[in-house]
Amino acid sequence: MRAKRILFSLVIGLSMATNGQVTSFNFDNDTQKDWSFSFTPYALLAAQSTDVGEESIRQSFDDLASLTNAGFQFVASLRYQRYSLSVDGTFATLGVNERQGPASIDLEVKQSIMDVSAGYVIFSTFIDNTDNIAKGWSIEGTLGAKNWVNDLTIDFKIELEQLENDFIIRTNENQSWWDLMLGVRTNVSLSDKVFLGARLSVGGFGIGNSSDFSYDFVYLNVFKVLNYMTINAGFRNFNYQRTDDGVDTSVNVIGPLLGLSFFI
Incomplete structure (x- = not known):
């Protein structure tokens, strides 16, 4: 059972590196509206390290990309005045x-x-029109939950001419959990077309079936190309640590990210 759990954790840990969370930043200038909505498709070009018990895997982005058959990542954000x-x-x-x-x-x-x-x-020169060195600056607190669902299927097949049908053994494992996440986000406007943003969230805390500890850090450079579109390029690092059936798992993902944000 322990060997099976280690295999499952290694495979799932490996797949985590191709996915994850990134934050869209709603940057508006002095004419910020009360309501705004943004949609951001993005890609994380990450490398990863996975440690499960005494086993370890280290994979580059090329290694991970070769395993990915299909995928889609997005952020949708709705904002009203100070709330999001x-x-x-x-x-x-x-x-x-x-x-x-x-x-x-x-x-x-x-x-x-x-x-x-x-x-x-919590604080915003975008909203309050407070004088500041930068053109605009804001600090925001966040509270949320992240749900992870992984479904692993392994088919072992033997094809022999003397067998009327193929010999197949199928193994299926499912893993899912929620992590409570607490965070802070800051946005800085350097000009009408150049923005900087960062977010740090931490969570898990060993509550129920959640991770023992997890964190997620994102840094973005945002370039406004149209009134309704920005190009986002930055960096991301996330990590989680958890224990399943006595097996300790630690996954660390790090790499650049690219995305487009569309605003209405």
Whole structure:
């Protein structure tokens, strides 16, 4: 059972690196509206390290990209004055097929990550029109929850001419949990077209089936190309640590990210 849990944790930890959360930043100039909505498709070009018990995996972005069959990541954010609500979704299918002689192993991971958070702007020169060195600056506190769902299927197949049908052994494992996440976000406007943003959230805290501890850090450079569109380029690092059936798992993901935000 322990060996099976280690294998499952290694595979799931590996797949985490192709996914995850990024934050969209609602940057408006002096004419900021009461209501705004943004939609941001993005990609995380990450490398990862996974430690499960005494086993370790280190993978580059190219290694991870070769495992990804399909995937989509987005952030949708609704803001009203000082209040905000955002949903960060990741949906991906990863897999690998290895064959040697009549035997083959087909591995598939279906993964979804849904992060819902509410925020409140504690301080903002965008709203209060307070004089500041930068053109605009804000600090926002966030509270939310992140749901991880991983469905692993492994098919072991033997094809022999003397067998009327293929010999197949299928193993299926499902893992899911929620992490409470507390965070702070800051946005800085350097000009009408150049913005900086950063967010740090921490969570898990070993509540129920959640991670023992997790954190998520995002830094973004945002360039306004149209009144309704920005180009986002930055950096992201997230980590989680948890224990399942006595097996300690630690996953660390780090790398650049790219995205487009559309505003209405």
